[in-house]
Amino acid sequence: MENLNIEASEYTPKIILDVEKGLIDIRGDSFPENTFDFYKPIIKWMESYFSNGDQTVTINIEINYFNSSSSQQFFDMFDIFEEAVQGGNTLEINWLYNLKNESAQEAGEDFVEEFESLKINLLKK
Amino acid sequence: MQEEQLTTAQQLLAKLESSELTDIKTLQELAKKIVTESTKKESRLKKVIKFSDHQSLQLLTLHKELDIYKNHLEEKVDEGLSEIKALNKEIEETQNEVIFTMGAIGESRSKETGQHVKRVAEYSKLLALHYGLPIEDADILKQASPMHDIGKVAIPDSILNKPGKLTEEEFEHMKEHAQLGYDMLKNSNRKLMKIAATVAYEHHEKWDGSGYPNAIKGEDISIYGRITALADVFDALGSVRCYKEAWPLKTILLALEKERGKQFDPKLIDIFLDNIDEFIAIRDTFKD
Numbered sequence: 253m254e255n256l257n258i259e260a261s262e263y264t265p266k267i268i269l270d271v272e273k274g275l276i277d278i279r280g281d282s283f284p285e286n287t288f289d290f291y292k293p294i295i296k297w298m299e300s301y302f303s304n305g306d307q308t309v310t311i312n313i314e315i316n317y318f319n320s321s322s323s324q325q326f327f328d329m330f331d332i333f334e335e336a337v338q339g340g341n342t343l344e345i346n347w348l349y350n351l352k353n354e355s356a357q358e359a360g361e362d363f364v365e366e367f368e369s370l371k372i373n374l375l376k377k
Numbered sequence: 378m379q380e381e382q383l384t385t386a387q388q389l390l391a392k393l394e395s396s397e398l399t400d401i402k403t404l405q406e407l408a409k410k411i412v413t414e415s416t417k418k419e420s421r422l423k424k425v426i427k428f429s430d431h432q433s434l435q436l437l438t439l440h441k442e443l444d445i446y447k448n449h450l451e452e453k454v455d456e457g458l459s460e461i462k463a464l465n466k467e468i469e470e471t472q473n474e475v476i477f478t479m480g481a482i483g484e485s486r487s488k489e490t491g492q493h494v495k496r497v498a499e500y501s502k503l504l505a506l507h508y509g510l511p512i513e514d515a516d517i518l519k520q521a522s523p524m525h526d527i528g529k530v531a532i533p534d535s536i537l538n539k540p541g542k543l544t545e546e547e548f549e550h551m552k553e554h555a556q557l558g559y560d561m562l563k564n565s566n567r568k569l570m571k572i573a574a575t576v577a578y579e580h581h582e583k584w585d586g587s588g589y590p591n592a593i594k595g596e597d598i599s600i601y602g603r604i605t606a607l608a609d610v611f612d613a614l615g616s617v618r619c620y621k622e623a624w625p626l627k628t629i630l631l632a633l634e635k636e637r638g639k640q641f642d643p644k645l646i647d648i649f650l651d652n653i654d655e656f657i658a659i660r661d662t663f664k665d
Contacts, residue, residue: 302468317436320429327421362424 256297265315269297274307279314279348287321295328302336309341313372314348314377316356323359330367337370345372385410398542459520473520476573480523483530483558492663493612495524499659500608507648508600521573522605525580528558555581572601580605583640603642607633607649610640615660 253271260266265280276298285292301307311333315322333343345361349356360374383391390406480494502519506512529537532554536547543551558577562570578590579602586594588606598606614629624632630650637646649656 317432317433318428320425323425323428324421327425353435355428355435358431359428362427366421366424 253301256293259295267294269294269301271301274309276309276311278314281316282318282322284322284345287319289327291322291325291328294338295325295332298329298332298336298349302332302341305340307336307341309336311343311345312348313346316350316353318359326359326363330363330370334367334369342349343370345370346375347372348375348377350377385414396592466649472569476520476569477523478529480525482525483526483528492665493616496612496659496663497525497605497608499663500611500656501604503655503659504604504608504645504648505600507652508604508645510600517569517572518576518601518604520569521576521601521609524558524562524573525576525605526554526558527553527561527573527610528556528577531557552581552589554568575599576601576605578602580609582606584642585639588640596641603645607641607645611649611656612660616665 255271256267256269258264258267260280263281263283263285265278265282268275268277270277294296301309315326318326333345337343347360349360357374357376360372364372364374385407387410389404392403392407447607477494477498484493498519501522501598502515505515510518532551536543536551539547559574562574562577565571565574579593579598582588582591582593582598583606584595584598584603586592588598599650611629611633614624614632615626617623630653633641633646634650637643
């Protein structure tokens with residue numbers, strides 16, 4: 253399985269999906285022109301990565317501003333994380349947000365509420 | 378939820394259509410799943426809308442803050458600009474006063490009036506404009522030409538104010554004021570001062586090469602030197618000096634025309650004679 257790195261653009265986040273390090277790192281703003289197409293390869297990568305069921309992975313997500321279709325994609329990712337844990341993977345999930353960014357903080361709190369079975373760390377920056 | 382997967386509702390519909398459903402229990406289970414799925418979807422949709430609202434509000438707040446900063450910045454820039462403009466005006470006015478004062482110092486030593494330098498300044502600008510120099514250069518010459526005799530501060534009173542003709546030795550001494558003025562002004566890097574230095578140096582040079590201090594001729598004499606030479610002589614001939622009375626206008630014009638191509642640039646004499654009314658108007662405005 254190959255690593256997947258996507259550089260940040262003005263409207264999309266920087267994404268690092270690293271097999272060896274066991275790292276999923278998504279940071280930046282998320283307003284892709286076609287959100288579904290943008291996240292499709294990432295979702296696919298994750299599904300395939302967790303399918304073995306023995307991974308130990310650190311997941312860092314720091315999204316400052318995002319559109320509503322991006323937040324739908326985040327729900328899909330968290331669904332995958334939930335299934336991954338059920339499937340025997342060990343995940344450390346960190347939702348990072350800037351102290352001044354209330355909406356990013358509240359989004360993190362809502363993910364914690366929605367995905368009770370996951371341990372999501374909310375980390376102030 | 379991936380788009381290629383069928384929802385429970387779609388599965389139920391498919392089963393109903395293909396009559397796979399055989400008992401009520403399966404039907405109940407599928408219905409329960411539909412309710413669970415739609416509850417979850419509704420909850421997520423609400424959250425997505427909430428996120429979206431929060432984000433919009435935050436972006437709007439940022440926009441408003443940005444507008445406030447922008448307006449504040451524009452105000453500051455405007456304030457700064459007016460301050461700079463006021464200072465610039467102050468500097469320019471001070472510069473002009475200093476220049477006229479320097480010119481007047483030179484003139485006062487030889488009992489000439491401060492009005493002389495003003496008239497020479499105005500004549501020079503007018504000649505420059507008619508000659509075709511850009512307005513910026515004409516303005517700089519107007520500022521520089523009053524300093525043409527500044528070198529006279531180093532000439533003794535006994536020579537400067539001597540009634541009657543100077544001896545040859547005295548005249549040689551007097552001629553040094555061109556070089557002296559040039560030496561006083563030449564070290565500046567300012568365009569204005571460089572032109573003032575040139576004017577001081579060359580205003581006694583003659584078109585035919587018979588002038589001083591370097592006896593250069595024609596267009597080897599800068600246009601600033603040629604213009605100031607004519608402006609200075611025209612004004613001097615019409616004024617009372619310690620060694621002469623004021624000449625009548627007609628006599629002056631005849632004398633200048635006679636020097637066309639000799640003492641003065643012929644093109645400048647033509648310009649001067651063609652526009653004599655404008656020069657007379659200046660003379661009348663800045664009377665002694």
